[in-house]
Amino acid sequence: MKIFKNLFKIFYPELCINCDTNLLQNEDFLCTFCRHDLPLTNFIDFENNKVKRIFDGRVSIDKANSLFYFRKEGITQKLIHQLKYKENEKVGVFFGDWQGEILKETKEFNHIDIIIPVPLHPIKLKKRGYNQVSKYGYRLSYYLNKPFVQDVLIRISTSKTQTFKSRFERFNNNETKFLLKNTKTLAYKNILLIDDVVTTGATLEACIKELQKSKGIKISILTMAYTE
Numbered sequence: 001m002k003i004f005k006n007l008f009k010i011f012y013p014e015l016c017i018n019c020d021t022n023l024l025q026n027e028d029f030l031c032t033f034c035r036h037d038l039p040l041t042n043f044i045d046f047e048n049n050k051v052k053r054i055f056d057g058r059v060s061i062d063k064a065n066s067l068f069y070f071r072k073e074g075i076t077q078k079l080i081h082q083l084k085y086k087e088n089e090k091v092g093v094f095f096g097d098w099q100g101e102i103l104k105e106t107k108e109f110n111h112i113d114i115i116i117p118v119p120l121h122p123i124k125l126k127k128r129g130y131n132q133v134s135k136y137g138y139r140l141s142y143y144l145n146k147p148f149v150q151d152v153l154i155r156i157s158t159s160k161t162q163t164f165k166s167r168f169e170r171f172n173n174n175e176t177k178f179l180l181k182n183t184k185t186l187a188y189k190n191i192l193l194i195d196d197v198v199t200t201g202a203t204l205e206a207c208i209k210e211l212q213k214s215k216g217i218k219i220s221i222l223t224m225a226y227t228e
Contacts, residue, residue: 014029016031017079017082018031018034019031028090030075038068038076039069043064043065044065047063051065052064052221059212061220064221066225066226067102067224067225068225070228079094083196084196089132089135092132092139093139096136096140099224100139100140100143100144104143109220110144112146113190114148115148115194116152116191116193117133117134117150117193118133118194118204118207119131122155133194133195136196152181152182152185152186153180155177155179178207179210180211183213186211187215187216187217188215189214193208193211193222194223195224196224196225197223197226198221198225
């Protein structure tokens with residue numbers, strides 16, 4: 001089977017999703033050069049970073065961090081497009097492993113009790129077949145040694161994709177609503193809320209407001225990317 005797989009790669013080589021270079025046998029979806037060009041934020045080194053400041057005066061959060069910068073037509077955007085629309089869930093694993101290693105080394109999020117994703121509406125989940133942050137969440141769970149739970153927070157309204165919306169449209173998006181299944185489940189817990197990209201923080205804010213119905217809860221935020 002491995003022989004046929006190697007022969008297939010010879011005749012139909014996989015290409016780097018960023019620069020279209022033929023990938024080497026030990027490379028997966030990104031060539032080594034493009035991996036080195038990924039724009040790390042290094043927000044982990046700054047407590048009052050740009051992600052955390054998004055929520056100033058809106059909702060109370062404990063910590064916040066994003067792994068990469070998200071730029072139009074950039075490598076990060078191409079990776080997340082693969083993850084969301086091309087069924088390439090390996091990208092989620094890639095993000096989770098990279099960020100998980102950083103968190104394990106810095107111990108910045110060791111206080112977390114439970115990891116929760118921003119949920120998809122059931123209709124969108126059925127259509128896509130997976131939540132794009134699930135693999136990411138499971139890898140973070142492995143590195144932090146904390147449970148990843150997907151059925152605590154439910155999306156009860158659906159809206160059009162925010163991919164092509166402006167910052168103003170995203171900020172004023174009041175269509176998205178969430179429901180916490182049981183407020184007692186998360187009482188006095190340190191929650192890590194995860195998502196793919198943070199731009200205006202409107203969706204995360206809606207989640208946080210619902211989660212904060214639980215008594216004594218503290219919420220931190222982690223995303224794959226931050227839009228400049």
